[in-house]
Amino acid sequence: MKPAVQVLSTTEIAKIQEASLSILHEIGMRLPLEKVQSSLKDAGCTIDGDVVKIPPAVVGQAIKTAPKRDQVVLFARDPRFDVSFAAHDPALACMTMATNVIDPHTGVKRPAVTTDLVKLVRIADRLDFVRVNGGLVTPQEIPGKVNDWYTWASCIKNSVKHITGGVLDGRCVRDSARMAALACGGEEQFRRRPSISGWVLTLPPLGIDPGSLEALVEMASLNIPAIVSSGPILGATSPVTMAGTIAQAHAEILACLVVSQLTSPGAPFVYTSFARGMDMRSGNVSMAGPEFAALKVAMAQMGRSLELPIRMPAMLRDAKTLDAQAGFETGMVASLASCGADIMDSMQLDMDIVVDYADLVFCNECMTALNRFNKGVTVGDDHIALEVIRSVGPGGTYLAHEHTMKNFRDELWHPELLERRNWERWEADGSRDIRTVSLEKCLELMELEPRDYPPPPVRDEIDRIVEQARLDYEA
Structure with a gap:
C-alpha cells in the first residue's frame, strides 16, 4: 500500500465543492475579456460588467470534458523525460520568477541575471528527480515587459525536459510555442507533443487579469497544458479560515477550467494552488508554515476529486539559507504534499524570491527519499x-x-549526499555540512555541456522572436 495523507474527509470535500459551485453561481468571478464573456453567455452564464456568474451545470460539463490524470502527459523535447500522471510518482518542478540568487562562488545574495538562469536550467536538466524545468529566476537586467520572452528562450535553448514558464498574455503563449516548435523539430511535431506549459494565476479574491485570461484561452486553443493556480492569502485575499480559503481558491480554479474547456473541450489542465498564510506580525506571507502544508494537502484532495493532474508547491521555504529551518520546512511540507501531488514546485528560499545554487542538488536528494517513501510497503x-x-x-x-x-x-534508500558515516570518517573528510556537499556537486554539474544544444540556426531564430517582442513592447 502507498502512503496517503488527508485533511479533508469525503463528506468535507463534497461540502467544499458545493460551496465553490455556490460561489461561482451566486457571487461570480471577474473575467475581464469580451470574447470569454461572450462564450460564457452562450453557455448559459450571467454577465454583469466583468463579473460572470457560472451555473453548476456549466462547471459540471467542463469537469466532464477535461482530460483526466491518465490522459495528460507533459511532453519533453527528449521523450525519455516525458511526465505521465497515470500513476502517482511524485517528482520536482522548477518554480519560476525568483529575483535573487546566492552566488555559488562568493555566497553573497545578489540580483539574478541571464547567465544565472542559463546555469540553473542546465543544472536542473541533469537532476534525475527534477522532471519539469523552467525559469527558477527572472533575469533582473531584462526589461519587465519582455522578461518572459527572454526566460523562455534561455530555457528552451538549454533543456530537453518539459518546461513551464510565465506567460504575460496571448502573444507570449504564441511566441513561446514558436520557440519550442523550432527546438523540437517543427510545428507539426510540437502540435503532437507540446513540450511547454504555462502558468495561469488567478487574482484573488475571485478575479483574473486580462493578460492571464487571454493566455489561458490561447493555451487551450493550441492544446498547451495550462498550470492553473489560485494563490489567496488567508485573512488578506481570502477568508482567514482554511476551509473558506479552500472553497474560494477551488472556485477560482473551476472558473478557469470552464474557460479552458469552453475554448477547446479536452484541453489539458493541471490543478495547483499557492494558497498560503500571512505572518500577522511582519506582514509577510509564509510559503512553508503548517497552514501552507495543510492547504497543499487539502487542495490536492480537491483536484484529485475531479481526477485532474496535481502540481503543488512544496519546497519554497521561508528560510533565508540552506540551514536547519530550511531542512525542517522541506521535510514538513514536502513529505505531506508528496502524498497527493504529482509534481512539486521547489528549489527556492526566502518565500520564493531567492535561489541558492546548492539548493537544487539538496532538493533533488530530498526528492529521492520522498519518492522511496511514496512507493509504500509491498505486501506479498x-x-x-x-x-x-x-x-x-x-x-x-x-x-x-x-x-x-x-x-x-x-x-532500502541509499543517499548520495546526506551524511550517514560515523563521526570520525565524516571529520576526516572535512566535516562538511549538507550545503557544502550540495554546492560541490552543483559546481561539478555546472561544468557539463548541455545534453542537446539546438543548432545555431535554431538558436538564432529563437533569439529573433525575442528581439521582435522587445521592439514591439518597447515601442
Whole structure:
C-alpha cells in the first residue's frame, strides 16, 4: 500500500465543492475579456460588467470534458523525460520568477541575471528527480515587459525536459510555442507533443487579469497544458479560515477550467494552488508554515476529486539559507504534499524570491527519499518472507541471505549526499555540512555541456522572436 495523507474527509470535500459551485453561481468571478464573456453567455452564464456568474451545470460539463490524470502527459523535447500522471510518482518542478540568487562562488545574495538562469536550467536538466524545468529566476537586467520572452528562450535553448514558464498574455503563449516548435523539430511535431506549459494565476479574491485570461484561452486553443493556480492569502485575499480559503481558491480554479474547456473541450489542465498564510506580525506571507502544508494537502484532495493532474508547491521555504529551518520546512511540507501531488514546485528560499545554487542538488536528494517513501510497503509472500525468517531462525543473520541480496536495493534508500558515516570518517573528510556537499556537486554539474544544444540556426531564430517582442513592447 502507498502512503496517503488527508485533511479533508469525503463528506468535507463534497461540502467544499458545493460551496465553490455556490460561489461561482451566486457571487461570480471577474473575467475581464469580451470574447470569454461572450462564450460564457452562450453557455448559459450571467454577465454583469466583468463579473460572470457560472451555473453548476456549466462547471459540471467542463469537469466532464477535461482530460483526466491518465490522459495528460507533459511532453519533453527528449521523450525519455516525458511526465505521465497515470500513476502517482511524485517528482520536482522548477518554480519560476525568483529575483535573487546566492552566488555559488562568493555566497553573497545578489540580483539574478541571464547567465544565472542559463546555469540553473542546465543544472536542473541533469537532476534525475527534477522532471519539469523552467525559469527558477527572472533575469533582473531584462526589461519587465519582455522578461518572459527572454526566460523562455534561455530555457528552451538549454533543456530537453518539459518546461513551464510565465506567460504575460496571448502573444507570449504564441511566441513561446514558436520557440519550442523550432527546438523540437517543427510545428507539426510540437502540435503532437507540446513540450511547454504555462502558468495561469488567478487574482484573488475571485478575479483574473486580462493578460492571464487571454493566455489561458490561447493555451487551450493550441492544446498547451495550462498550470492553473489560485494563490489567496488567508485573512488578506481570502477568508482567514482554511476551509473558506479552500472553497474560494477551488472556485477560482473551476472558473478557469470552464474557460479552458469552453475554448477547446479536452484541453489539458493541471490543478495547483499557492494558497498560503500571512505572518500577522511582519506582514509577510509564509510559503512553508503548517497552514501552507495543510492547504497543499487539502487542495490536492480537491483536484484529485475531479481526477485532474496535481502540481503543488512544496519546497519554497521561508528560510533565508540552506540551514536547519530550511531542512525542517522541506521535510514538513514536502513529505505531506508528496502524498497527493504529482509534481512539486521547489528549489527556492526566502518565500520564493531567492535561489541558492546548492539548493537544487539538496532538493533533488530530498526528492529521492520522498519518492522511496511514496512507493509504500509491498505486501506479498516474498516480501513477508516467512520462509526466509524460518530458515534464519532465532539468533541468525540475514546479511548474507539470498533474499537480502535480491531485495535490498529496492527496499532500502541509499543517499548520495546526506551524511550517514560515523563521526570520525565524516571529520576526516572535512566535516562538511549538507550545503557544502550540495554546492560541490552543483559546481561539478555546472561544468557539463548541455545534453542537446539546438543548432545555431535554431538558436538564432529563437533569439529573433525575442528581439521582435522587445521592439514591439518597447515601442
